[in-house]
Amino acid sequence: MNGFTLVQPSVMRQYLALTKPRVVMLITFCAVIGMFLSTPGWVPLSVLINATLGITLVAGAAAAVNCLVEQHIDARMARTAWRPLPSGTLTPQQTLIFSGVLGGIGTFLLYAFVNPLTTWLTLATFVGYAIIYTVILKPRTPQNIVIGGASGAMPPVLGWAAVTGQAPIEAWVLFLIIFVWTPPHFWALALYRTDDYARSGLPMLPVTHGGQFTRLHILLYTLLLVATTILPTLIGMSGFVYLIAALGLGGYFLWLSWLLFREYSEPLARRTFRYSINYLALLFAALLIDHYLV
Numbered sequence: 001m002n003g004f005t006l007v008q009p010s011v012m013r014q015y016l017a018l019t020k021p022r023v024v025m026l027i028t029f030c031a032v033i034g035m036f037l038s039t040p041g042w043v044p045l046s047v048l049i050n051a052t053l054g055i056t057l058v059a060g061a062a063a064a065v066n067c068l069v070e071q072h073i074d075a076r077m078a079r080t081a082w083r084p085l086p087s088g089t090l091t092p093q094q095t096l097i098f099s100g101v102l103g104g105i106g107t108f109l110l111y112a113f114v115n116p117l118t119t120w121l122t123l124a125t126f127v128g129y130a131i132i133y134t135v136i137l138k139p140r141t142p143q144n145i146v147i148g149g150a151s152g153a154m155p156p157v158l159g160w161a162a163v164t165g166q167a168p169i170e171a172w173v174l175f176l177i178i179f180v181w182t183p184p185h186f187w188a189l190a191l192y193r194t195d196d197y198a199r200s201g202l203p204m205l206p207v208t209h210g211g212q213f214t215r216l217h218i219l220l221y222t223l224l225l226v227a228t229t230i231l232p233t234l235i236g237m238s239g240f241v242y243l244i245a246a247l248g249l250g251g252y253f254l255w256l257s258w259l260l261f262r263e264y265s266e267p268l269a270r271r272t273f274r275y276s277i278n279y280l281a282l283l284f285a286a287l288l289i290d291h292y293l294v
Contacts, residue, residue: 014084015098018067019060026277027059027155028052033284034159034174037237037291043163050113051162055155057106058122064099065130068092070138077196110162118162125154139201142208149182156284170237174287178280180225184218184257185276191215191260192269215261218272222257226250229283238290245286253279 032052035043067074067085075086084090103126110119133148141147156174161167190197190204191214197204206214229246232238256272 014089017084018064018090018095018098019102020063020066021060024056024059024063026280027152028056029281030155030174030178030284031055031159031162033288034156034171035163036159036288037156037170037174038160038163047114047162050109051118051159054106054108054110054114054118055122055158055162057102057109058126059155061099061103061106062126062130064095064102066134068095068099069130069134073200073202076199076201077193079193079196114162115165117165117167118158121154121161121167122158125151125158128154140203142203142205144203145186145205146183149179149186152182153178169235170232173231173235173237174284176231177225177228177283180221180228181276181280184221184225184253185273185280187214187218187221188260188269188273188276191218191264192266192273211264215257215264219254219257219261222250222254226254232287238287241293242286242290245290246283249279249283249286 071085074080074083128151137144137148153175157167157171160171190206194206198207229250233243260268260272
């Protein structure tokens with residue numbers, strides 16, 4: 001064979017891209033943390049496996065619906081134009097069927113092998129993200145990520161309910177942490193993708209209110225976040241190991257937000273966004289370590 005053969009990405013890889021695997025991995029991680037924090041002992045293996053799979057599959061289905069609804073928006077943005085729908089490698093019909101299969105299997109696993117409460121909460125989360133956030137809020141208000149963040153904050157509640165069949169105050173404290181974390185996390189990304197969002201037509205905060213206004217709100221939300229992360233210790237669900245970690249991690253996040261507020265630069269916005277992901281993972285890991293070792 002003469003020349004080079006261009007190898008197209010596999011069909012499997014295209015379907016995987018529809019699920020936004022990086023986002024779903026963080027969702028699954030937070031749900032599993034909720035499972036382990038819900039009990040003083042260990043999570044039953046059958047619940048751990050079925051709840052993890054069920055929540056992951058339904059989250060992937062919601063992401064696929066998001067890709068379907070926003071395909072025309074993704075096509076106008078440099079960071080998303082490569083996705084399977086705008087690039088034409090998958091069709092809307094294939095995406096809809098794929099989402100239905102994932103969501104159906106995930107819902108079945110949750111209802112048959114976990115419990116009804118987790119099933120209904122997960123379905124409500126699906127509707128909140130795929131419909132309320134994606135279809136209604138995102139194209140209409142610059143506060144989309146604030147209100148819509150409720151869906152993204154649900155995984156620890158789902159995990160807690162999977163093990164105990166309940167959703168007590170401790171689970172909602174975890175929800176609140178992710179809810180408050182979401183705006184500074186996402187707005188840091190939006191700052192250095194402002195041109196992309198302007199082309200898309202979405203009313204993201206840096207587009208509608210400018211960079212300085214957005215940077216101020218990142219700083220204010222980060223302050224609120226640091227205060228919120230103290231709640232687990234205040235209500236007795238964690239000890240000083242977690243508290244020290246939360247203050248240290250939050251202090252650095254606050255420092256980055258302050259630097260970003262004082263003087264914007266794209267490298268700093270990227271650094272803040274990347275740190276925000278690591279921040280949440282490390283914060284919840286600290287909760288888990290405190291839970292089992294203290």
